[in-house]
Each structure stands twice: as C-alpha cells, then as structure tokens.
Amino acid sequence: MAEKSRAVLTGKHFMQGDIACAEGAIAAGCRFFAGYPITPATEVAERMARRLPEVKGVYVQMEDELASMAAVIGASYAGVKSMTATSGPGFSLMVENLGLAFMTETPCVLVNIMRGGPSTGQPTKPGQQDVMQAKWGSHGDYEIIALAPSSVQEIFDLTIEAFNLSETYRTPVVVLADEIVGHMRERVTIPEADEITVIDRKKPRVPPGEFASFKPDEDLVPPMACFGEGYRFHATGLTHDESGRPSTSSAEAQQKLVQRLCDKIRKNADKIVKTERTMLEDAEVAVVAYGITSRSALSAVQKAREAGIKAGLFRPITLWPFPDQQVSQVAKKVDAIVVLEMNYGQLVREVERAAKETPVIFLSKLGEEPHKPAEILQAMRRALQ
Amino acid sequence: MSEELHPFETFLRKEMIPHIWCDGCGNGIILNSYLMALKDLNIDFNKVVTVAGIGCIGRVSGYTKTDSYHTTHGRAVAFATGVKLANPELKVAVISGDGDLFAIGGNHFIHAARRNVNLQVICANNFTYGMTGGQYGPTTPLDAWTSTTPYGNVEHPFNLIHLAAASGAVYVARWTTLHVRRLTESIKKALQKEGFSFIEVITPCPEIYGRYNKMRTGIDMMNWFRKASEIRNYSDPAKAEITPERIVLGEFVDIEKPSFGRLLHGMTAKVQEKMKRGNR
Numbered sequence: 001m002a003e004k005s006r007a008v009l010t011g012k013h014f015m016q017g018d019i020a021c022a023e024g025a026i027a028a029g030c031r032f033f034a035g036y037p038i039t040p041a042t043e044v045a046e047r048m049a050r051r052l053p054e055v056k057g058v059y060v061q062m063e064d065e066l067a068s069m070a071a072v073i074g075a076s077y078a079g080v081k082s083m084t085a086t087s088g089p090g091f092s093l094m095v096e097n098l099g100l101a102f103m104t105e106t107p108c109v110l111v112n113i114m115r116g117g118p119s120t121g122q123p124t125k126p127g128q129q130d131v132m133q134a135k136w137g138s139h140g141d142y143e144i145i146a147l148a149p150s151s152v153q154e155i156f157d158l159t160i161e162a163f164n165l166s167e168t169y170r171t172p173v174v175v176l177a178d179e180i181v182g183h184m185r186e187r188v189t190i191p192e193a194d195e196i197t198v199i200d201r202k203k204p205r206v207p208p209g210e211f212a213s214f215k216p217d218e219d220l221v222p223p224m225a226c227f228g229e230g231y232r233f234h235a236t237g238l239t240h241d242e243s244g245r246p247s248t249s250s251a252e253a254q255q256k257l258v259q260r261l262c263d264k265i266r267k268n269a270d271k272i273v274k275t276e277r278t279m280l281e282d283a284e285v286a287v288v289a290y291g292i293t294s295r296s297a298l299s300a301v302q303k304a305r306e307a308g309i310k311a312g313l314f315r316p317i318t319l320w321p322f323p324d325q326q327v328s329q330v331a332k333k334v335d336a337i338v339v340l341e342m343n344y345g346q347l348v349r350e351v352e353r354a355a356k357e358t359p360v361i362f363l364s365k366l367g368e369e370p371h372k373p374a375e376i377l378q379a380m381r382r383a384l385q
Numbered sequence: 386m387s388e389e390l391h392p393f394e395t396f397l398r399k400e401m402i403p404h405i406w407c408d409g410c411g412n413g414i415i416l417n418s419y420l421m422a423l424k425d426l427n428i429d430f431n432k433v434v435t436v437a438g439i440g441c442i443g444r445v446s447g448y449t450k451t452d453s454y455h456t457t458h459g460r461a462v463a464f465a466t467g468v469k470l471a472n473p474e475l476k477v478a479v480i481s482g483d484g485d486l487f488a489i490g491g492n493h494f495i496h497a498a499r500r501n502v503n504l505q506v507i508c509a510n511n512f513t514y515g516m517t518g519g520q521y522g523p524t525t526p527l528d529a530w531t532s533t534t535p536y537g538n539v540e541h542p543f544n545l546i547h548l549a550a551a552s553g554a555v556y557v558a559r560w561t562t563l564h565v566r567r568l569t570e571s572i573k574k575a576l577q578k579e580g581f582s583f584i585e586v587i588t589p590c591p592e593i594y595g596r597y598n599k600m601r602t603g604i605d606m607m608n609w610f611r612k613a614s615e616i617r618n619y620s621d622p623a624k625a626e627i628t629p630e631r632i633v634l635g636e637f638v639d640i641e642k643p644s645f646g647r648l649l650h651g652m653t654a655k656v657q658e659k660m661k662r663g664n665r
Contacts, residue, residue, distance in 0.1 A: 006660070032471050053656040058470045058649065063496040067463035070456060070493075074436075074467025077454060078475065082467070100457045227452040227468060228475050230431045234398065234447050236455035245400055246447060246455075 007055045008193040017152045017182040018043035018085075021111055021175065022051060023190065024159030025083050029198050030109070031057035032082035034071035036064055036090060039123040040179040041113040044085035065090035069097035069110070076101075076108045077235070079226035081163060085111035087179075088130055089120060091137070099138030101172040102261060104235045105214065105222065107201055109162045111175040113182035116367065125368050126179035128291055128342040134174045135320050141258050143265035145272055146174040146320040148290040152186035158317070164199040165272060169264055170221050176319060178342065180292040180370065208232065214257075215242040220264040265321055274317040275326045279305065283312030285380045286330050288351050289340040290316050293370045297340055300376035311380055322350045331355035336383035338363060340371050359383065396420045396430065401447045409595075409603025411562035411588030412442050415509050418565055418586075419480065420449070422572035433476045436465040438485035441516050441590075442509040445480045459489030462497045465504050473503075473646050476576065483510040483524040487543055491523070498552035500645040501580045507572065508545060508583070511590035519593035526627065530597040547622040549583035550638045556582035557622065557638035561610040562589060564634065571636065580644040587632065 008027045015023070022044050025033075033048040035041075049059040058075070062068040068084045075082035086094060091112045101108055116122030117129045130137075134146045145165050149155040155177055162173040202223040204211045213233040216222045222242075225231035238246040239254050247253035265272065279301060280286060289297035294315045304311035314330050316323050327350075331337060337360045339348040348362045361383045365371050391397070397420075406412045423433065435453040437446035438461035446453040452475075456464045461479045469477045479486075486494050486508050497504060513531055514520045521531040521538050524545065528537045549557045556578045560568040568586060575582035589595065589606030600606045610632060617625070618635040625633035 032467070034467060053653040054660060056653060056657065058653075060466070060470055060649075062463065062466075063492050066460060067466070067493050067496070070460040070463035071467030071470070074454075074464040074469075075471035076467075078434075078468045078471035080471040082471070097457055097460060100460075104454075227434045228432055228472055232431065232450050232452055234401075234453045234455070236447065237457055238455065243400065245398075246444075 005193065008196065009190050010192050011190060013188045013190065014185055015152055015188045016043060016185050017155045017177065018113065019047045020152045020156040020188050021085065021159050021177070021182070022047035024156040025109065025163065026051055026055060027190070027193070027196055028081065028160040028163035029200070030081045030083050030163060031055065032072070032075035032080045033057070033084065034060045034062050034068045034075070034082070035084045035086065036062055036068050038087045038090045040115055040182050041085040041087045041111065043182070044111060044113070065093035066096060069094040069101070072108045073097060073101050073104070073106045076106045077227055079228070081107070081167070083109040083111065085113065087113050087115045087123070088117045088127070091130055091133065095133065095137035098172055099140060099142060100237045102138070102142045103237050105170040105224070105261070106172060107166040107170055107224070108172050109159065109166055109175065110172060111159070111177065114176060114178045122367070124179065126292060126342055126370070128178055128293070129346070131176060131319055131343065131346045134176055141262055143262045144174055144320045145169070145171065145265060145318070146176045147317060148176050148319050149181055150291050150294045150315065151181065152184065153188050155181055156188050156190065160196060164197065167199045167201045168221070169268065170201060170224055171265065176291070178291045204231065212242045213244050214240060216260060220260055220267065269321040272318060273321060273323045273326065275323050276315040276317060278313040278315070280312035280314060280330060280333070282310055283333070284310040284335045285338065285383050286312050286314050286334045287338045287340065287376060287380065288314045288316070288327070290319060290347070293340040293342060293365070296370050296373050297376055300373040300380070303373055303377050304380055307377070309380060309384070319347065322354070324354045327351055327354035328356070331358040334358065336361065338376065338379045338383050340365070340376065342366065342370060393417070393420045396424065396450050397448055398450050404448060405444055406441060407592040409589055409591040409606070410441070411511070411586070412445065412509055414562040414565060415442065415480070415507065415586050415588060416445050416448060418569040418572055419478070419507065421569050422576055426573055426576055428476060428576065432474060433478065434465070434468055436461045436468070436477060436479045438481040438490060439516070440482035440485050440514070442480060442482045443485065459485055460493065461485065462490060462493040462504065462506065466497055466502050469503055470646060470649065473650060478505040478507065480507045480509070483508055483512065483545070484514045484522040487523045487545065495548070495552040498549055498554045498581045498583070501553055501555060501642055503579055503644040503646045504581055505572070505575045506581070506583045508585050509588045510545065510585050511588050511594055513590060513594040515590050515593045519597060531594070532597070544622070544625065545585045546583070546625055546637050550622045553581065554583045554638060555580035555640050555642050558636045559585040559587070559625065559634050561587040561614060561632065561634065563607050563610045563614070579647070580642055587627070
C-alpha cells in the first residue's frame with residue numbers, strides 16, 4: 001500500500017506537462033525508462049530518473065535514441081512496462097525500432113514532445129510536425145495508436161491511457177504532445193490509486209508445450225509470455241508464423257501476419273478512438289484542432305458564438321487511428337470545416353478525405369505560438385462566405 | 386527400436402532446422418560451444434535469453450531453445466541491456482556478427498562495455514557481410530578482396546579485443562572455431578563473470594569471404610587458422626594482430642569491476658532505505 005501511494009501522487013498539483021506525463025506513466029505501472037536527453041522532452045527523463053528508484057523501477061540513459069527504443073522493447077519483453085520520451089530528431093531514430101515493436105507486438109509507450117522541424121529546427125518552440133511521421137515513419141505497413149493531449153491534466157490521463165492501450169493490443173502507442181503542453185504548468189488532479197484503471201497484458205492460458213507466442217485470440221491479440229517464465233519462445237523482426245518461426249519467403253505468411261497486425265488496430269478502432277465535440281449540435285462551421293491549438297480554437301468558437309456565428313469544435317484526441325467516421329458525421333452537418341495545425345498541412349489531408357464534399361479551409365502556423373483566436377475567427381468567416 | 390538423439394536434442398528448436406548456414410561455415414561450431422557451455426554449467430534454460438542481431442549468425446537465436454529474440458540490425462546489445470536491467474535474474478547472451486556488433490551496432494557495444502552491463506557478448510567474426518553476399522566490413526583485413534573491394538580493401542580493420550578491453554569489458558578472449566575446447570571454456574568463464582564479457586570467435590566463411598581470398602573451402606580456412614594461430618594469454622590486446630601470417634589468440638582481460646546492474650540496483654535499494662527512514 002505504501003508503495004502504491006508512492007507511485008500515485010494523489011492530490012492537486014501545479015505541475016509541468018512533461019512531469020505530469022512521467023507521473024501518468026508511473027501511475028500506469030511503468031517501471032522502466034530508457035531515453036536520451038532532448039529538448040523539449042528532457043524533463044520527462046529527469047522526473048523519471050528521480051522517481052523510478054522510489055518505486056523500484058529502472059531509469060537508464062542510453063547512448064542514443066536507437067538504443068533507447070531497443071532497450072524499451074527488451075524491458076517490455078522481460079515483463080516490465082516501459083517507455084521512452086523524445087522529440088523530433090530522436091523520434092526519427094526511434095521509428096526504426098517502433099517498427100520492431102509493432103512487428104514483435106511489444107506493449108510500450110513512446111512520448112514525442114513535438115518541436116519545430118525539419119532536422120534540428122527550433123528545439124524550444126512548439127510544433128505538430130511529426131503527426132504523419134508517427135503513422136508512416138517506420139518502413140512497411142503498420143498501424144499506430146497516437147494520442148494528442150491538449151493540457152497538463154490530459155497528458156497525465158492520456159499517458160495512462162497509452163499504457164492501457166499498449167497492453168490491451170500488444171502494440172506500441174505514441175503520445176504526441178507539443179512543446180507548449182510539455183512545458184506549461186497547470187493544475188493537475190491525480191486521483192486515488194484505486195480510481196485509476198490499469199490494464200495488464202493478457203498472459204498465456206496454456207502450458208509452455210502448447211503455447212504459440214503469436215497465435216491471436218478472437219480480438220486478434222495474442223497473449224504474451226515474457227522472458228524467464230518458462231515458455232522458451234522466439235520472437236523476431238522477420239515475418240514469422242504463429243509460433244514465432246521466421247517465414248521469409250511465403251507470401252501467405254506475409255499476408256497473414258501483416259494483415260492481422262494492422263487489423264488488430266483497424267478493426268478495434270471504434271474502441272480505441274476518442275474525440276471531443278463542443279457546440280457542434282447546430283454548428284454551421286466546425287473547427288478541427290488537436291493538442292495546444294484546440295485551446296485557442298475553443299476560445300475562437302466562443303467568440304464566434306458571441307458574434308452570432310454558429311461555430312463548433314471537433315477535437316480528435318486519438319490522431320491514429322484517424323477518427324474517419326466521426327469527422328464524416330461532423331462534415332455532413334456543417335457547411336465548412338476549418339483545420340488548424342502547427343505544421344504546413346498534415347492531418348488536414350485526413351480531414352479532407354473524411355469530409356468528402358464539405359469544403360475544408362486549412363490554417364497553418366509554423367513557429368513560436370499557436371493560432372490566435374482572432375485569426376481562427378477570421379478563417380471561420382471566410383469559410384462561411 | 387532405439388533412436389539415437391542429438392546430444393543437444395532438447396536445447397535446439399527442431400522446427401527451425403535445417404539451418405541456413407553454408408557448408409564449411411563455422412557458425413554451427415559457435416552454437417555448439419555455446420550450448421555445451423550452458424549445459425556444462427547446468428544453467429536453467431528457462432532463465433536464459435539468447436539475443437542476436439541481423440546476419441548469418443543472427444539465426445542462432447531461433448535455433449537455441451531458450452527464450453530468444455532476433456532484433457533489428459545492430460541493436461542486439463541495446464535490446465539485451467533493457468532485458469537485463471528489467472529482470473536481473475535472467476542470463477542474457479548476445480551472439481552476433483562483426484558487422485552487426487561493430488559497424489551498425491558499434492556505438493551500443495562500446496557503451497554497454499563502458500557501463501559494464503552484465504551481458505555475455507560473443508562475436509562471430511568472419512571478416513565480411515556474409516548474408517548480403519560478401520561486402521567488406523569493419524573487420525575486413527587490409528588488401529582483402531570482397532564484393533565491394535574489387536581492387537582490395539583500403540580501410541584499416543578494428544582490433545575487436547583491443548576495442549572491448551579499452552571500452553571496459555571485464556573479460557575478453559579471442560579464439561577461432563578450430564579451438565573448440567578453449568572457446569567453450571571461455572564461454573563458461575564469461576557466463577559466470579559479473580559484468581560485460583566479450584569473446585571474439587574467428588570463423589570461416591569459405592562460400593563468401595574465402596571465395597574472394599583464395600580459401601575456397603572450410604578446410605582451407607581452418608588450415609589458415611591452424612598455421613597462423615599463436616596463443617598469447619594476457620598479452621597486450623593492442624598487439625594482438627590478425628594477419629595472413631599471424632592470428633593472436635587467448636584470454637586478454639579477466640578483471641573484477643562492479644556491474645552496471647549491481648550499481649544501479651544498489652542505488653535503488655539505498656533510495657528505498659532512505660524513504661523507509663522518511664528523510665527524503
């Protein structure tokens with residue numbers, strides 16, 4: 001009990017986003033962190049370095065982000081919930097083993113506190129430029145779950161959610177926050193430990209001789225044995241059959257495995273996807289925004305309502321899998337959609353695809369601050385003309 | 386009717402065999418020595434994790450009936466670090482090739498050695514990238530011919546044992562696949578050692594490397610090992626050369642130093658103790 005209370009800092013706090021992220025991870029049962037310092041995600045690592053020994057966890061600073069992600073996968077296979085945190089340049093290195101985590105069905109969490117890119121870009125400034133990289137950055141077909149928090153409270157909550165999803169679906173989950181959410185300080189309420197839902201991976205229900213480590217249940221997710229439990233199983237980044245045996249030339253094996261790994265996410269999308277709808281019931285114009293930009297979007301929508309414009313806000317909390325159906329439903333009811341992103345056009349293409357005939361206006365912002373409410377209001381007026 | 390079983394029947398994954406290795410390849414000898422060492426030491430196979438990277442020798446992870454994991458190219462040591470730190474009760478061995486461990490994975494190797502992570506790393510050094518058809522790598526000797534050094538190699542190779550010793554490994558040895566008994570003894574020593582141990586095994590690749598360098602059969606390559614080998618235990622690793630005339634073998638380092646795991650988990654225990662006393 002004493003240990004649980006050390007893991008969950010129940011109470012009201014004034015906390016930085018990166019620190020709330022670390023606290024969410026520990027509350028979710030994370031006991032292993034491997035990372036490499038990078039602005040603006042360093043504070044997640046610093047908090048973990050201090051906090052993990054208090055809960056008998058392990059913090060290790062690796063030589064780079066390639067190694068960090070590899071160690072995270074190793075720890076997860078050793079049976080410990082594990083994570084890393086980084087920003088764009090580090091994420092570029094981590095996507096290598098993000099593919100390995102997907103292929104070997106490894107529950108783990110990768111936090112990307114997005115800054116301005118490409119390359120070294122603007123390390124201390126916010127961005128939402130890694131949204132497509134999260135989905136497509138590693139080679140081959142894969143599906144990712146990516147969550148976008150918009151507040152310090154939400155980065156705490158969604159980091160827990162990320163662990164729960166990763167354990168449920170035996171797959172890596174990305175938390176895509178931006179520098180502002182990572183660095184700003186807000187009030188966070190951390191509930192009692194027993195009020196926090198913590199999900200653990202399914203374990204084998206058969207003895208070692210009968211166990212096939214990649215044989216899925218009906219939900220397409222295989223139970224997971226871990227190292228040292230007596231199952232003596234093999235896992236590989238090569239295409240493999242249900243027993244884990246490499247199958248490098250069978251077309252059938254490739255089709256079967258890749259399809260199942262993707263369908264595991266696609267077919268469970270309705271259970272995974274979370275969105276938030278504000279004032280959309282009678283809206284004529286919808287703003288679509290996520291992360292920090294959704295905060296100024298909300299202010300803009302309120303101002304629009306005051307000015308007699310029927311505006312609403314649609315906020316994807318889950319960026320991947322993309323909430324196709326939910327966006328389509330919104331698009332059918334409104335005359336126009338305004339999409340805000342702190343990039344030069346990424347998720348807007350997904351919105352356009354889902355919105356079909358409904359016109360979409362894109363408002364890009366690159367650099368220091370998110371869109372101003374006045375700019376958004378102006379775009380809404382333009383959209384309705 | 387009595388059926389004679391392979392001595393490692395229970396230690397191999399039958400469903401993964403036949404293996405992919407060519408005639409004359411030394412990887413089977415390395416696998417054999419590894420299994421023999423585990424067996425001789427009576428180590429619980431349920432508590433062993435065999436980790437490998439990419440390359441011909443990487444398939445060893447699939448053939449060994451311990452828990453095993455076949456990582457992305459170069460990342461075996463980093464993956465193994467995560468495993469060992471997360472569950473210190475496991476015995477974690479990395480078996481991989483010269484390209485995997487010292488080209489793409491070189492950074493992970495030196496840092497794991499520096500930290501003294503409690504891992505046993507065995508490198509099958511065949512002087513080439515065998516699986517991709519024989520390109521030159523970080524251990525290819527000067528002047529050697531490979532598919533990407535058609536005019537002879539103009540890069541200086543790594544001396545792996547010197548690198549391992551300088552990076553902080555607590556046990557360092559080099560053998561060839563001709564020295565099976567000594568190799569097996571070294572693996573046994575390494576498995577009992579606390580900290581980062583490294584064994585380089587010079588292994589024949591007649592099909593790919595030998596073909597380019599006038600040693601077309603496994604026997605040709607083994608003959609080279611036999612003629613050139615000189616055992617110089619505890620001599621200066623910096624001077625342990627590998628040339629057509631001379632291959633210096635032996636144990637080079639055997640020292641005691643607290644492992645990373647011991648220091649890390651010791652620190653955690655201290656933090657726990659401090660918290661119990663309530664003076665955070």
